Amino acid sequence: MQAWQVHENGEPNDVMRLREVDRPTPAAGQVLLRVRAANINFPDALLCRGQYQIRPPLPFTPGVEVCGETEDGRRVIANPALPYGGFAEYTVADAAAVLPAPDSLDDAEAAALHIGYQTGWFGLHRRAGLQAGETLLVHAAAGGVGSAAVQLGKAAGAAVIGVVGGAEKAAVARRLGCDVVVDRRAQDVVATVKEATGGRGVDVVYDPVGGEAYTQSTKVVAFEGRIVVVGFAGGTIPSPALNHALVKNYSILGLHWGLYNTRNPKLIEHCHEQLTALAATGAVKPLVSERVPLDEAAAAVQRVADGRSTGRIAIVPQDGARA
Incomplete structure (x- = not known):
């Protein structure tokens, strides 16, 4: 499969490289996801620079927010388990933290209704x-x-x-x-x-x-x-x-949202229920300003890093089913 990898820290455009790699194997308690859409967040730029509070071992794949499909066909949103981030055709995530993707939103919008x-x-x-x-x-x-x-x-x-x-x-x-x-x-x-x-x-x-x-x-x-x-x-x-x-x-x-995943994960689920209800009524709808193919991910992450984007930029793999 194709995945972007960072082998050294620096600016996204300089250190992200698209590679052919093996599909990740889920560890105990994890699920394999075919990536339907991955949204770019500012932490992805910080991860590339080595400036985020979490520093995965090199090489790693950035991408902290995805809408994906499980092996049994469920459409879900998740935070990938680094070092296997979402800027790839497949990723893995902790099964307990996977949430159902709202039916009212498309893949890119659903991925953005998370972090x-x-x-x-x-x-x-x-x-x-x-x-x-x-x-x-x-x-x-x-x-x-x-x-x-x-x-x-x-x-x-x-x-x-x-x-x-x-x-x-x-x-x-x-x-x-x-x-x-x-x-x-x-x-x-x-x-x-x-x-x-x-x-x-x-x-x-x-x-x-x-x-x-x-x-x-x-x-x-x-x-x-x-x-x-x-x-x-x-x-x-x-x-x-x-x-x-x-x-x-x-x-x-x-506010460090990530702490709720470990201190009180039930609140994450409750929040997702509230957000799903708001999306169903149209009260909220994630602003996805661009949808780009996987091979344009590095340039898109750099735009976010430089503050030259609005809303979310979504990466949409063209053939997520390819091994």
């Missing part, structure tokens, strides 16, 4: 307790993680302010349903958000960016607001001034 949407659901509902009528600010609102948070915020009855970089991404954020869109390249984020909220600020901030975005968040969060930290796609991990949180009465909440 980004689970992270958004846990961040907004379990960690921040977002309520109908509150105001939510989402950084990188046109990206894969941000677009999921926008849709989930709207589904919860919140007013959503989306912060993006550039006119093209601003247009995407508007189509997603943002009530207010702020182009950080052309507007003052803090001043625009304060004006949009009548000076009050926002109740919840969803931040997958870090760096300057986090600093802006502290300036626009409302009294008793909540800042949910879900990643550092901007490349800089901020050092929060805790005295500022004290005098302004806001909370800083961390």
Whole structure:
């Protein structure tokens, strides 16, 4: 079968190589999946660079999110068990963590209704307790993680302010349903958000960016607001001034979604049920901006790494049944 492999760490375009390799053999408690679609996530770029919290042994195949088909014909979504990632014709996954793919979504959309949407659901509902009528600010609102948070915020009855970089991404954020869109390249984020909220600020901030975005968040969060930290796609991990949180009465909440897989996996299943129901009604629909063949995966991962994508890019193997 064909699979992309990383033999040394570096930029995706430089270190990903498409190879003919043996089909992986599932270990005890695992299942073999024919990959129907694999979505690119920012952690895939970090894995290539050797900067992710998990560092699989070299060589490994990236791809942390797939829609696949089991040997008995079930259509499922899963997180592949590294080093056998999803940028391949076949992968393996832990049987206990495999979830049914929603019938209302195609393969690429179904694969995307996992990491980004689970992270958004846990961040907004379990960690921040977002309520109908509150105001939510989402950084990188046109990206894969941000677009999921926008849709989930709207589904919860919140007013959503989306912060993006550039006119093209601003247009995407508007189509997603943002009530207010702020182009950080052309507007003052803090001043625009304060004006949009009548000076009050926002109740919840969803931040997958870090760096300057986090600093802006502290300036626009409302009294008793909540800042949910879900990643550092901007490349800089901020050092929060805790005295500022004290005098302004806001909370800083961390979210590592992967921990729920080991600490409370039943919540993952419950979340998937909620997301499946929302997808069935059309309240959420993953934004898949591109569907590319397997042989274009490295260039697509690089676009995500460079912040040049919107929504999710899906890799769709052309002949997943080939041995």
